Amino acid sequence: MSRIVTIQFITAGKLYDFNAGDLDIAPGDKVIVETERGLGLGSVVSGPVDRKQGETPAGLATIRRKATPEDLVTLERNIGKEKEAYEFCLRRIMERGMQMKLVRVEYLFDGSKAVFFFTADGRVDFRDLVKDLAHTFHTRIEMRQIGVRDESKMVGGIGICGRELCCCSFLRDFQPVSVKMAKEQNLALNPNKISGQCGRLLCCLDYEYETYCCLRKNLPKCGKRVRTESTAGVVDKLNILTGDITLKTDDGKHVVVKQGEVLGEAAPVDTQPRAEPASATTARPSQKGRAQRPERTERPERPERTERKSAEAAAPQQEAPPAAPPVVQSAEEPRQSDGQPRKGRKKNRFRKHGHRKDQDGTPNGSTPPPAPGA
Numbered sequence: 001m002s003r004i005v006t007i008q009f010i011t012a013g014k015l016y017d018f019n020a021g022d023l024d025i026a027p028g029d030k031v032i033v034e035t036e037r038g039l040g041l042g043s044v045v046s047g048p049v050d051r052k053q054g055e056t057p058a059g060l061a062t063i064r065r066k067a068t069p070e071d072l073v074t075l076e077r078n079i080g081k082e083k084e085a086y087e088f089c090l091r092r093i094m095e096r097g098m099q100m101k102l103v104r105v106e107y108l109f110d111g112s113k114a115v116f117f118f119t120a121d122g123r124v125d126f127r128d129l130v131k132d133l134a135h136t137f138h139t140r141i142e143m144r145q146i147g148v149r150d151e152s153k154m155v156g157g158i159g160i161c162g163r164e165l166c167c168c169s170f171l172r173d174f175q176p177v178s179v180k181m182a183k184e185q186n187l188a189l190n191p192n193k194i195s196g197q198c199g200r201l202l203c204c205l206d207y208e209y210e211t212y213c214c215l216r217k218n219l220p221k222c223g224k225r226v227r228t229e230s231t232a233g234v235v236d237k238l239n240i241l242t243g244d245i246t247l248k249t250d251d252g253k254h255v256v257v258k259q260g261e262v263l264g265e266a267a268p269v270d271t272q273p274r275a276e277p278a279s280a281t282t283a284r285p286s287q288k289g290r291a292q293r294p295e296r297t298e299r300p301e302r303p304e305r306t307e308r309k310s311a312e313a314a315a316p317q318q319e320a321p322p323a324a325p326p327v328v329q330s331a332e333e334p335r336q337s338d339g340q341p342r343k344g345r346k347k348n349r350f351r352k353h354g355h356r357k358d359q360d361g362t363p364n365g366s367t368p369p370p371a372p373g374a
Contacts, residue, residue: 002056005047005063007033009040012153012170019062020048030067032109039110041067041075071109078107085114085137092132100124103146104154113140119151149174152198159196166203177201181209184216186240215240219259227266228257 003020018033025031029044086105093102100120107114114137118124126143133141146154153167167174182194182205196202216238220226225234226247233247236254243259 001053002051002060003048004051004056004060005049006045007031007042007063008045009042012168012172014172015045016042017057017060019056019060021062023063023066025063025066030072032064032067032071034061034064038108038112039064041071041109074109078109078111081107081111081114081137085116085133088136089116089129089133092129096129098124098126098129100126103151111139113142115142115144117144117146117150117154119146119148148198149200152196157197159202160193161204165197171203175203175206177203177205181205184209185212186238212240215243219243219245220262220265225266225268226262226264228261228263231255232266 004017005020005025006015007018008015018031023031025044025048027044027046031042031044033040033042082105085107086102089105090102093100099122100118103117103119105114105116114133116133124145130141130143149167152165156168157165159165163169177200179189179201182189182201185205185208187194187205194202194205219238219240220235222235222238225232226245228247231247231249233249233255235245236248237246238244245257245259245262247255247257249255
């Protein structure tokens with residue numbers, strides 16, 4: 001049988017389970033535990049809970065002891081060291097012109113390591129800075145880059161609602177938040193109103209998102225035409241929490257009805273059948289301020305055009321003169337200056353195969369023929 005307690009090291013931080021052993025521990029007590037980074041002082045959140053031997057996680061660390069007054073004095077001393085290290089590191093960053101923002105310095109309980117938390121847009125070369133810090137404070141130095149959400153969690157602040165930030169008061173884990181959550185809750189998509197101190201979307205947009213999705217399923221969508229016992233119109237606005245529906249009637253008025261008063265969808269106005277005229281020859285009603293146009297009559301054919309057509313038909317067609325035969329021009333052969341025709345160059349039969357002749361007339365690379373009488 002094991003007694004398991006849950007401990008946190010900072011407010012709204014991550015929770016860790018430890019084996020309490022035989023110690024008499026209650027929620028709210030300060031305890032000294034062994035962590036991967038060294039000794040740490042944490043607060044008991046819940047427990048102890050008895051678990052069987054098979055249900056206990058493997059490798060669970062054990063609480064060393066309850067915090068003593070001397071341990072609390074050591075904690076206050078470490079807080080003073082953190083402030084001193086923060087000011088020194090901030091001066092060195094400004095002197096070197098480094099593109100980074102120092103957020104917080106945290107000392108381990110036993111003082112064996114100092115962790116410097118910072119934010120930056122990219123990678124930062126802080127090797128010389130670490131040498132200065134280690135030479136000044138004579139302890140191990142760790143530089144840890146964090147995000148903007150973690151920065152708000154460490155620094156803290158007041159939100160637009162007037163309360164303490166959720167991330168530094170009770171929110172332990174960050175959940176993904178999207179613009180779709182703001183649209184589903186009919187919020188104005190103003191970045192100044194839906195963004196938090198970190199510059200990201202408000203974490204509280206996720207709190208009521210599922211509730212809005214469930215309530216919206218029973219309401220008609222905006223733009224649909226619905227009917228009630230007294231009227232019909234197009235859905236203009238919705239109040240999801242109260243169930244109020246604002247309808248825009250055919251005469252342009254806005255009527256607010258409850259969700260239970262909607263009987264169903266109504267037929268669109270354009271699909272209603274229209275009354276056909278009694279006969280096809282019935283004249284259309286004249287509009288105000290306009291006289292009725294007389295019916296258009298057919299125009300007679302012009303006499304000049306008919307006479308011209310008859311004259312063109314009676315005139316005999318003149319035959320076109322025969323085309324002249326094409327003149328064939330013979331290309332003259334190129335001649336030399338003495339008047340004799342120029343002879344073309346003879347093709348070398350060896351050039352086809354990539355050979356060329358030597359000065360004696362034999363192909364390159366072949367044996368010359370023997371001389372006569374040799």
